[in-house]
Amino acid sequence: MLSAADASAVRLTLELASLTTALLLLLGTPIAWWLARTTSRWKGPIAAGVALPLVLPPTVLGFYLLLLCGPNGAIGRLSAALGLGTLPFTFGGLVVGSTLYSLPFVVQPLQNSFEAIGARPLEVAATLGAGPWDRFFTVAVPLARKGFITAAILGFAHTVGEFGVVLMIGGGIPNKTRVLSVAIYEHVEALEYSDAQFLAAGLVAFSFLVLLALYSLRADSRPS
Amino acid sequence: MPTLAPPDSHGIVCALSVERSGFRLDVELQIRGQGITALFGASGAGKTSLLRLIAGLERGRGSLYVLGECWQDDAKRIFVPVHRRALGYVFQEASLFPHLSVRENLGYAQKRRHSEPASVPFEGVVDLLGIAPLLARMPANLSGGERQRAAIARALLATPRLLLMDEPLAALDAARKADVLPYLERLRAELSIPILYVSHALDEVARLADNLVLLQHGSVVAAGPLGDLLSRLDLPLAVGEQAGVVIEARVAVHDAQHALTRLDFGDSSLWVSALNQPIGARSRARVLARDVSLALSPPGPSSILNVLSARITELRDQGPDRVNVRLLVGSGEAPLLARVTRRSRDELGLRPGLTVYALVKSVSVTA
Amino acid sequence: MNRRLMWCWSSCLLLLATPTRASEVSVAVASNFAGPMQIIADAFAKKTGHHVTMVTGATGKLYAQIKNGAPFEVLLAADDTTPAKLEAEGLGVAGTRFSYAFGKLALYSSKAGYVDTAGAILGQGGFQHLAIANPKLAPYGAAAISVLRELHLLEMLRPKFVQGENIAQTLEFVVTGNAELGFVALSQILVSGKAREGSYWLVPEQLYPALRQDAVLLKKGEKNAAARALATYLRTESARRVIERHGYGLPPAPSGEHSEAPPHASK
Numbered sequence: 001m002l003s004a005a006d007a008s009a010v011r012l013t014l015e016l017a018s019l020t021t022a023l024l025l026l027l028g029t030p031i032a033w034w035l036a037r038t039t040s041r042w043k044g045p046i047a048a049g050v051a052l053p054l055v056l057p058p059t060v061l062g063f064y065l066l067l068l069c070g071p072n073g074a075i076g077r078l079s080a081a082l083g084l085g086t087l088p089f090t091f092g093g094l095v096v097g098s099t100l101y102s103l104p105f106v107v108q109p110l111q112n113s114f115e116a117i118g119a120r121p122l123e124v125a126a127t128l129g130a131g132p133w134d135r136f137f138t139v140a141v142p143l144a145r146k147g148f149i150t151a152a153i154l155g156f157a158h159t160v161g162e163f164g165v166v167l168m169i170g171g172g173i174p175n176k177t178r179v180l181s182v183a184i185y186e187h188v189e190a191l192e193y194s195d196a197q198f199l200a201a202g203l204v205a206f207s208f209l210v211l212l213a214l215y216s217l218r219a220d221s222r223p224s
Numbered sequence: 225m226p227t228l229a230p231p232d233s234h235g236i237v238c239a240l241s242v243e244r245s246g247f248r249l250d251v252e253l254q255i256r257g258q259g260i261t262a263l264f265g266a267s268g269a270g271k272t273s274l275l276r277l278i279a280g281l282e283r284g285r286g287s288l289y290v291l292g293e294c295w296q297d298d299a300k301r302i303f304v305p306v307h308r309r310a311l312g313y314v315f316q317e318a319s320l321f322p323h324l325s326v327r328e329n330l331g332y333a334q335k336r337r338h339s340e341p342a343s344v345p346f347e348g349v350v351d352l353l354g355i356a357p358l359l360a361r362m363p364a365n366l367s368g369g370e371r372q373r374a375a376i377a378r379a380l381l382a383t384p385r386l387l388l389m390d391e392p393l394a395a396l397d398a399a400r401k402a403d404v405l406p407y408l409e410r411l412r413a414e415l416s417i418p419i420l421y422v423s424h425a426l427d428e429v430a431r432l433a434d435n436l437v438l439l440q441h442g443s444v445v446a447a448g449p450l451g452d453l454l455s456r457l458d459l460p461l462a463v464g465e466q467a468g469v470v471i472e473a474r475v476a477v478h479d480a481q482h483a484l485t486r487l488d489f490g491d492s493s494l495w496v497s498a499l500n501q502p503i504g505a506r507s508r509a510r511v512l513a514r515d516v517s518l519a520l521s522p523p524g525p526s527s528i529l530n531v532l533s534a535r536i537t538e539l540r541d542q543g544p545d546r547v548n549v550r551l552l553v554g555s556g557e558a559p560l561l562a563r564v565t566r567r568s569r570d571e572l573g574l575r576p577g578l579t580v581y582a583l584v585k586s587v588s589v590t591a
Numbered sequence: 592m593n594r595r596l597m598w599c600w601s602s603c604l605l606l607l608a609t610p611t612r613a614s615e616v617s618v619a620v621a622s623n624f625a626g627p628m629q630i631i632a633d634a635f636a637k638k639t640g641h642h643v644t645m646v647t648g649a650t651g652k653l654y655a656q657i658k659n660g661a662p663f664e665v666l667l668a669a670d671d672t673t674p675a676k677l678e679a680e681g682l683g684v685a686g687t688r689f690s691y692a693f694g695k696l697a698l699y700s701s702k703a704g705y706v707d708t709a710g711a712i713l714g715q716g717g718f719q720h721l722a723i724a725n726p727k728l729a730p731y732g733a734a735a736i737s738v739l740r741e742l743h744l745l746e747m748l749r750p751k752f753v754q755g756e757n758i759a760q761t762l763e764f765v766v767t768g769n770a771e772l773g774f775v776a777l778s779q780i781l782v783s784g785k786a787r788e789g790s791y792w793l794v795p796e797q798l799y800p801a802l803r804q805d806a807v808l809l810k811k812g813e814k815n816a817a818a819r820a821l822a823t824y825l826r827t828e829s830a831r832r833v834i835e836r837h838g839y840g841l842p843p844a845p846s847g848e849h850s851e852a853p854p855h856a857s858k
Contacts (some may be wrong), residue, residue, distance in 0.1 A: 063763075072768035088769040089753045101367075120319060123281050125307040127313035128382050129336030138332070142323045171753025171764065172725060185756070189651055189728045202813055 005174055006183055006199055013180040016091070017159040020098040024106040025148070027099065032110035033140070051108070053101045062168020065097050068166040069169075089171040094179070097165040105154040113147025114140060152212045157207055234258075234291065236386065236418065240277045242284030249284070249442040257291055259434035260412050260419045262424070262450070264461075269439040271422040272316075275388050278420065279313050280306040290386050291418075310338035311378030314389040318371040320363035326374045327359040333381040344383045352414060353377040369400035373407055380415075381460045387411075387419040389395050393428060401428075408432055409590075415530045426466040429512050430454065431590035436529050455559035457540040457548050462561065467548070468512035469561050470590075484529075487589070491554025495529040508590045513548060516562035517583040520572055532583035534560055536576050539569065549574060551582060616817040617644045617662055619653045621669035623758065623776060624692065624804065627837040628667060634833075635824045641817035649757060651728075654702045657682055657809060664812025665821055667691060667804070670730050675805035687808035691825045693840030694802030695777035701789040708721050708794040712772065714745050721751045722764040722773025734799035735774035736784045741798045778838035796840070804839070 002010070035047055053061060069076045071088040076086045087093030117140060126133040141148070163181040170177030172186075180203060187196035234257035241250040249270040255261050263271040276282040280295065280303070287297040290311075295304045320329050334346065350356050353373040363371055374391055377388060392408075393401045406430070411419065412432060423429050429436065429450070436453045438445040438461065446459055454461055455469045473487035473494065483498040487507055494509055501507065522531060534551035537559075542548045547569045549561070549562040560582055564574070620628045625647040632643040646653070647659075650669045657663055657677060666683070668674050671690065677683035698713070700706045712718070724732035732754070739745040753769075755761030758776050765773040766787075774794075780787045806825060812818030826829055831841050 059709075066763065066767045066769055070767045070769035086769065088764075117538065120315065120317075121321060123306075124313070124319045124321070125332075126281070126335045127279060127311060127388075128378065129307050129338060130332075131305075131307050134336070139321060143321075145323075167756060168760070171720070171722070171770075172756070173753060186725060186727055189725075189756070191651070 002198065003195070005194065008175050009178050009180045009183040009199075010202075012091075012175065012179055013160055014177065016094055016098060016179055019095050020102065020159040021106075021152055021155045023095065023099050025152060028103060028106035028151065028155075032107045033114055033136070035107070036111045036114035051104045052218055054104045058162070058164025059168055060099055061101055061193050062097065062165040065093070065100075065165070065169050069093065069096075069171050088169045089173060089177060091176055093169050094166055096176055098159045098162050101162060101165050102155050102158045103157045106151040109150040109154065110144065113144040113150075115179070116147075117143045144171045145222075149214060153211060157211065160203070160207060236278070236288075237418075238278065238286065238288040238292050240274070240284045240286040240288060240296075242273065242277060242282065245524065247273075247442060248275070251439075251442075251444055253437060253444055253447060255418065255420070255437070255447075256435055257418050258416065260421050260432050260532060261435040261437060262429040262433035263420060263422045263437050263439060264429050264433075265424065265439035265445075267424055268441075269424075270273070270442040270579050271424070271439055272390055273442075274439065275390050275420060275422050278386075279311055279388055280304065280309055281313075281338050293385075307336075310385040311385070312382050312384035312387045314376050314379050314387070314392045316371070316391045317395045318363065318366075318368060319375055320366075320371055320378070322363050324363075325359070325453060326355065326361055326363065326366070329363070329374060330359075330378050330381050333378045337381065337383040338385070339383045344380055346381065349377045349380045352380075352410055368396045369403040372396065372400075372404055376407070376411070385417055387415070387417055389419060389421045392423070393425070394423075405431065426461070427510075430470050431508070451559065452563075455550060455561060457538055457561075462513070462540070462548050463542065465514060466512065467561060467563070468510060468515070469508045469559055471511060471553075471558055471560075473507050473509055475499060475501050475503050475507055478503070490554050490558050492532050492554040492556065492558065494532075494584065494587050496587050499589060510588045510590060511560060511563035511584055512586070513563040515584060515586040516560060517585065518549065518562050518564055518568070518574065519581045519583060522581050523583060528585060529585050530587065532560070532582045532584065534580060534582045536574060536578045538576060539574060541566070547574075551580070553582070595619045614640065614817055615642045615644060616664050616812065616815060616821050617646070618667065618818075619646055619661070619663040620647045620667045621650045621653070621804065622647050623669055623694070623778060624667055626778075627833050627839070630833050631825065631830045632821075634829060635821055639740065639817070639820055639824070641820060643821065662811055664809055664815050664818040665806060666749040666809055667806045667825075669694075669804055671805040673805040674805040677807055677809070680738065682810050683807040684810060684813050688805050689822075689826070690842040691806045692804045692834050693796075693842070694731060694734075694804060695796070695838055695840055696731060696738065696774055696794040696799055696802065697777045698772060698794060699765055699775050699780050699787075699789060699791040699792045700772040700847070701715050701768060702771070703786075703788065703790050706772055706790040706792050708792055710742075710794065711791075713739070713742060713748065716747075718771035719751065720753045720764070720770035721748055722753050722755060722761045722770035722775075724758045724761045724774070725754045725756050729755075729757050729761075730802050731761075731774065731776055734794075734802055737772070737800060740795055776835065776838065781836075781838035849853060 031050060035043060066088055067073050071080060071086050080086055087096055121139050121143060122135050125139045130138060161181060166179055166182060170182060172178045172182055180199060182197050184199045239252045251274055263274060265271050275286045278288060283291040283544050285298055288295045294302050295309055296302060321332065324332060329400060353376055355374050355377055358366060358370055358374060393404055395405065411433065421432060433450045435448065436450045437447040438453060438459060446453055451470055461467060471489050473489040475485060476488040476493060477486040478498065485496050485499040487496060487509055489496045496509060499507060532553050534553045536549055536551050540548045540552040545566055547564055549564060551560045551562060553560050562582060612648065628645060632645060636643055646663065650673050653666060654673050668672060674683055674688050678685055678688060696708055698710050707710055723735040726732035726736045739748055753764055756762055758779060761773050762775045762779050764770040765775065777793060780791055793856065806822060808818055808822055835841055
């Protein structure tokens with residue numbers, strides 16, 4: 001059965017995934033919007049930067065977070081000086097790491113759906129008197145609905161399953177950074193296969209149900 | 225009054241230019257503040273670009289004053305963004321928001337209207353475009369013509385001071401076009417705001433426009449009242465099968481027995497197929513040059529209904545074998561174009577000043 | 592699939608399954624011992640002419656590979672339980688187990704002068720994070736726990752723990768400064784006899800159970816003279832010098848051919 005430590009890992013994972021997904025949408029939306037519409041020469045470099053986690057092993061990102069955000073790193077010194085402490089070994093650190101790592105999974109579906117809208121509906125809205133924010137929220141967002149759903153699904157699922165970055169910067173602290181994937185890994189490595197299997201099967205079932213629910217939501221959404 | 229603020233509050237005064245790779249648009253224009261002004265030209269002439277510059281959807285250099293309001297003046301560093309310009313814009317293809325019903329699409333415009341709602345009542349616009357039965361439908365379930373009518377209604381509900389229409393019929397097939405055209409004619413009759421109407425279809429322009437701006441390769445070739453431009457032999461309009469004039473006339477007599485109606489203009493008249501309009505109503509007749517033959521004396525008994533006495537004012541060669549002839553009908557000012565062979569011109573001795581008989585084989589009445 | 596392809600495929604499998612030649616020995620080595628083992632293997636090859644193929648990895652992973660038929664002939668584990676288990680399961684050759692090294696635990700900081708030579712810093716506190724290897728997974732982590740328990744500091748310091756999944760990651764936490772100090776293996780901070788930058792306390796061996804690292808001859812190497820030769824060579828004086836120089840403790844020097852391996856208490 002589920003031990004207290006494992007139950008805490010499950011709860012922590014859900015918290016981490018929810019918070020990360022919210023942050024990803026908040027952060028990914030303007031990036032995706034800009035990438036979808038800009039003609040700036042920075043588009044290429046920024047898009048490549050956002051896509052980096054797709055190709056890099058998570059340990060690379062974890063390694064750099066550890067270096068840069070640690071007490072000897074540039075970002076770590078800044079955050080410590082601001083009284084925010086350093087990121088490694090904190091829940092906030094996991095949120096930041098997971099957000100960076102899952103960014104392309106949110107930005108790309110959003111960017112694709114923003115691009116699919118094209119310029120025309122926004123031009124129409126402008127001619128009807130809608131300002132830029134108005135256009136974005138009343139036209140772009142509803143028309144990119146499927147993109148948002150996909151982005152949220154991928155962001156959430158990817159964070160639940162995230163392991164490498166969490167392992168690198170988490171430090172496996174119970175109730176703080178010991179998330180489900182780490183717990184499963186520990187059980188497997190310690191040859192506690194029954195605990196591992198209980199959690200792993202639970203994760204599989206949960207992920208499947210979430211994806212199923214969201215995909216059927218997507219199928220039901222109004223045709224566009 | 226300062227020269228930088230054009231005093232003409234009744235029209236559109238623009239001097240706009242834009243340059244893109246391989247294309248340059250440079251237009252100076254004054255357009256009347258009422259009726260439909262058609263921007264006409266071949267594709268690539270810059271019609272849509274000009275419309276987009278006027279709307280502010282694209283940014284060019286220069287200045288633009290609409291009904292006394294400054295929308296752009298580079299010298300004063302003024303550029304009013306699209307959403308603050310009191311305009312309505314009807315795009316070529318269906319542009320209704322797909323996530324909103326027709327009613328919600330109309331509501332979207334109404335909520336963001338440029339002036340008081342009373343100026344354009346919802347019900348009035350819905351009736352004008354005949355879309356009352358469509359209000360609850362989603363755009364995906366409308367025909368092309370229905371969508372375009374809804375889009376026009378939506379543009380009007382934004383209470384524009386200027387309505388811009390970019391080939392609103394171009395994406396429709398002939399039948400759908402015929403659905404929408406009468407509504408556009410009603411707009412012309414019932415709206416007090418000026419309409420800029422982009423088209424490359426001369427029949428549409430002949431039917432709808434009051435004024436014409438002729439564009440070619442990014443510049444204005446000619447601009448003026450539709451009738452004047454259509455009857456000029458020096459313009460590209462006189463080339464091709466669609467060359468012809470429009471005649472503004474009045475319904476004078478109905479001949480119910482033969483299902484004919486007589487239209488009077490000046491001291492002349494034309495018999496046309498019966499019109500369902502009251503005596504005295506204004507009507508526009510279109511006579512193509514290729515449908516007009518010329519004779520030196522009135523023909524004997526003939527099946528041709530309409531024979532007009534007219535005076536030749538100008539002749540111009542049109543290709544190796546054809547000649548365009550411009551005439552004035554009766555003693556009035558109504559021009560007429562005729563297309564004859566060079567051989568006929570030579571054999572009949574057609575020349576300016578000569579009075580002839582114009583045999584009109586076909587007339588299409590548009591409104 | 593057609594017959595010819597089947598034939599090709601099965602002959603490939605046959606080729607792969609062919610046992611290594613007698614002058615070759617395939618050895619699986621726990622990651623932490625990879626450095627010294629490379630030097631030992633080179634010397635062994637030079638001396639005997641046998642070629643050594645080395646595969647390194649975490650002991651648990653090597654175990655899983657051996658269980659699934661990996662063609663290793665000798666295993667140098669990071670613990671003593673894995674070789675015992677292999678022997679009990681019939682995958683190791685009975686009676687061939689021996690300790691080749693003892694791990695030494697060190698409390699390390701990348702800052703010079705931070706860790707005193709008596710480990711008093713542990714009691715003084717003043718640090719945010721103490722890195723240890725996951726005690727469930729890594730023997731060095733378990734050793735660190737028993738050290739703290741012996742020092743009566745375990746409960747006080749537990750909230751400051753950050754766990755690496757293995758000692759390599761634990762060292763990384765310390766080297767990057769994210770943890771001010773941590774329990775690592777001496778072998779990690781000694782590079783060819785010279786210590787890394789920073790400061791360390793070599794934890795007295797009586798504070799934790801011996802970190803015995805055992806080797807065993809595997810079934811696949813039972814008939815390979817080179818494999819047996821390598822096992823013997825690990826106990827020679829020259830190999831022991833290499834092991835010691837890399838920060839490991841040594842088992843008692845062998846006195847005879849078969850008595851050099853200290854007896855194991857069965858677990």
